[in-house]
Amino acid sequence: MWVLEMLTSITHKGGRASIGSFINITERKAMEERLRQSEERYHTIIEEMEEWYFETDLADNILFYNDLFLNGLGHSHKELTGMNFQHFIKQEDTDTVYKIFHQIYETGESIRNVPYDFVRPDGNTTFSEFSIFPDRDREGKILGFRGVGHDITERKRSEERIQYLATHDTLTDLPNRLMFSQLLNHAIQAAQRYKRQLAVIFLDLDRFKIINDTLGHEAGDQLLQAVAMRLKQKLRAVDVVARLGGDEFVILIEEVNDLEQVATVARNVLSTVIKPVTIMGQECRVTASLGISICPEDGLDEQSLMKNADIAMYFAKEEGKNNYQFYSENIKAKSIERLSIEANLRQALERKEFSLHYQAKLDFKTGAITGVEPLLRWQSPALGSVTPLQFIPVAEETGLIVPIGRWVLRTACTQNVAWQRQGLPPVCMAVNLSIRQLTDTTLIEDIEAALEDSGMAPNLLELEITESMVMHNPARMIKVLSKIKDMGVRLAIDDFGTGYSSLAQIKHFPVDTLKVDRSFILNVPGNSEDKAITEAIIAMGKTLSLTVVAEGVETQEQQDFLEEHACDQMQGFYFSKPIVPEQFADLLRTHVPKKQR
Numbered sequence: 178m179w180v181l182e183m184l185t186s187i188t189h190k191g192g193r194a195s196i197g198s199f200i201n202i203t204e205r206k207a208m209e210e211r212l213r214q215s216e217e218r219y220h221t222i223i224e225e226m227e228e229w230y231f232e233t234d235l236a237d238n239i240l241f242y243n244d245l246f247l248n249g250l251g252h253s254h255k256e257l258t259g260m261n262f263q264h265f266i267k268q269e270d271t272d273t274v275y276k277i278f279h280q281i282y283e284t285g286e287s288i289r290n291v292p293y294d295f296v297r298p299d300g301n302t303t304f305s306e307f308s309i310f311p312d313r314d315r316e317g318k319i320l321g322f323r324g325v326g327h328d329i330t331e332r333k334r335s336e337e338r339i340q341y342l343a344t345h346d347t348l349t350d351l352p353n354r355l356m357f358s359q360l361l362n363h364a365i366q367a368a369q370r371y372k373r374q375l376a377v378i379f380l381d382l383d384r385f386k387i388i389n390d391t392l393g394h395e396a397g398d399q400l401l402q403a404v405a406m407r408l409k410q411k412l413r414a415v416d417v418v419a420r421l422g423g424d425e426f427v428i429l430i431e432e433v434n435d436l437e438q439v440a441t442v443a444r445n446v447l448s449t450v451i452k453p454v455t456i457m458g459q460e461c462r463v464t465a466s467l468g469i470s471i472c473p474e475d476g477l478d479e480q481s482l483m484k485n486a487d488i489a490m491y492f493a494k495e496e497g498k499n500n501y502q503f504y505s506e507n508i509k510a511k512s513i514e515r516l517s518i519e520a521n522l523r524q525a526l527e528r529k530e531f532s533l534h535y536q537a538k539l540d541f542k543t544g545a546i547t548g549v550e551p552l553l554r555w556q557s558p559a560l561g562s563v564t565p566l567q568f569i570p571v572a573e574e575t576g577l578i579v580p581i582g583r584w585v586l587r588t589a590c591t592q593n594v595a596w597q598r599q600g601l602p603p604v605c606m607a608v609n610l611s612i613r614q615l616t617d618t619t620l621i622e623d624i625e626a627a628l629e630d631s632g633m634a635p636n637l638l639e640l641e642i643t644e645s646m647v648m649h650n651p652a653r654m655i656k657v658l659s660k661i662k663d664m665g666v667r668l669a670i671d672d673f674g675t676g677y678s679s680l681a682q683i684k685h686f687p688v689d690t691l692k693v694d695r696s697f698i699l700n701v702p703g704n705s706e707d708k709a710i711t712e713a714i715i716a717m718g719k720t721l722s723l724t725v726v727a728e729g730v731e732t733q734e735q736q737d738f739l740e741e742h743a744c745d746q747m748q749g750f751y752f753s754k755p756i757v758p759e760q761f762a763d764l765l766r767t768h769v770p771k772k773q774r
């Protein structure tokens with residue numbers, strides 16, 4: 178038992194005495210002990226828990242806190258006591274913070290998981306999350322606030338890192354497609370709100386695949402990094418450049434005042450990309466093709482702006498690469514046409530939609546039909562008749578020209594033998610080849626098979642190739658062409674004069690025939706320049722012992738001129754248009770060479 182003893186000394190009957198009283202305080206003592214233990218428990222919890230803890234008064238002045246809170250904020254003990262909460266909150270957040278405290282005061286309800294970004298004295302930010310509770314007195318009146326929370330900086334940073342990885346391209350560190358999409362959507366909204374224009378520029382590298390294939394992927398990666406770096410340096414900080422994947426980049430230019438401004442950016446981009454880069458000890462040079470769409474003219478949403486810039490970029494490729502094109506209705510029409518050609522071309526062969534028309538070649542000396550050129554015709558159920566000029570480039574790009582060309586070769590040879598079987602004189606069959614066929618590994622086999630299966634003599638087959646095809650990779654081409662020559666097949670250079678080769682270069686190729694391009698013949702004898710060129714080509718062709726053929730002869734005058742200048746053969750509408758096999762057989766049967774007339 179605990180007692181409280183009170184003793185008072187008094188004088189009693191002349192002597193000293195004491196009066197004593199005892200109060201049993203066992204109960205009180207037990208209460209005190211409980212209080213002490215509670216204090217200690219509370220202290221241990223506050224100091225040892227992993228959470229941050231603080232208390233403020235109603236004016237948000239810090240009254241109490243634990244060590245974690247102190248350390249987290251980076252202030253000294255002296256500074257923190259009495260400091261207002263606003264002091265370590267970002268300026269722009271003070272309103273929100275005030276509102277939260279106010280709401281708790283008004284409702285008396287606590288608020289959980291409030292994010293607080295604390296600015297430390299060293300300038301760094303500590304991210305935290307707090308639950309705030311009202312602090313009440315005995316009557317329930319709110320005296321201040323308590324906060325329990327924790328540091329979420331680490332989590333926030335890894336969230337940011339994940340966010341960064343999700344929105345950036347790891348190779349070049351540029352924003353990726355996802356982020357570009359977000360930025361573009363914001364920009365479109367801003368452009369519409371403020372009635373401004375913006376430009377989207379699609380960029381595709383022109384010879385990237387070659388570099389990747391010949392120097393390897395690592396070199397390809399380095400090149401992409403170099404291009405990314407240059408683009409970033411060349412553009413203003415406010416412009417966005419992102420990598421969409423592969424060798425495709427996209428640029429966003431906001432606040433466009435006039436198109437010339439965008440054209441200038443495009444020109445700058447072209448000139449910065451083309452500068453040589455040294456990669457793995459090799460100097461490489463790439464070019465780019467750019468397509469531009471403008472908001473609002475070419476689209477009001479992400480999808481149409483991106484699609485139209487892409488269409489314009491394809492057009493830039495078709496226009497010879499290393500250039501930029503603005504999107505237009507005209508370009509769109511061409512691209513739709515191209516797309517539908519491509520879609521329909523894929524089944525054209527198996528659906529037997531192709532046929533060959535045959536155009537005669539006339540020999541000037543004898544007046545006889547000595548040769549014939551099979552020309553491909555496509556009658557598409559969906560598109561109607563499509564000209565070779567429209568579909569051959571698509572067939573080449575898609576690689577479809579290889580099976581199509583194989584079919585042409587086989588059909589032409591079979592036809593040739595069929596005419597001979599009808600008792601008609603043998604004619605040389607001049608089949609057009611495309612670059613894709615020439616670089617295809619199956620070409621030699623295809624020629625062999627066509628000859629063997631049809632039974633046509635190899636010297637009746639002539640293959641027409643163009644200058645640009647052989648100039649592409651002369652050493653390799655000479656090998657392929659020599660193999661063809663060894664089979665006894667003849668070779669012709671088609672459309673001569675339109676490429677960049679000279680006769681001196683042609684000399685190195687094992688060719689037999691030179692076909693002067695139609696564009697020169699068109700203006701002879703009227704245009705003196707074309708006349709001179711044609712004369713020179715004929716003369717030089719003769720010195721190299723080549724058979725010279727004039728293409729596109731449409732008039733008597735042209736024919737006379739060519740005959741006069743000792744051209745060997747001619748081909749053109751004047752003598753015969755390309756015609757179906759039966760008509761050609763009739764022509765061959767009824768034609769009387771002038772020598773026999």
Ligand code: C2E
Binds near residue numbers: 750
């Ligand atoms: P090309 O080999 O130079 O064929 C001659 C083109 O000129 C043909 O056009 C022919 O119809 C046209 N032509 C002939 N004489 C005249 C004339 O007097 N006046 C005019 N204005 N034109 C004339 P086509 O049939 O449209 O073929 C165009 C091109 O398509 C050909 O030019 C050739 O490069 C390509 N081509 C045609 N068939 C094939 C093929 O089977 N394979 C490949 N790879 N290309 C082909």
Ligand code: MG
Binds near residue numbers: 609641671
């Ligand atoms: Mg030809």
Ligand code: MG
Binds near residue numbers: 671672692695
């Ligand atoms: Mg030609």
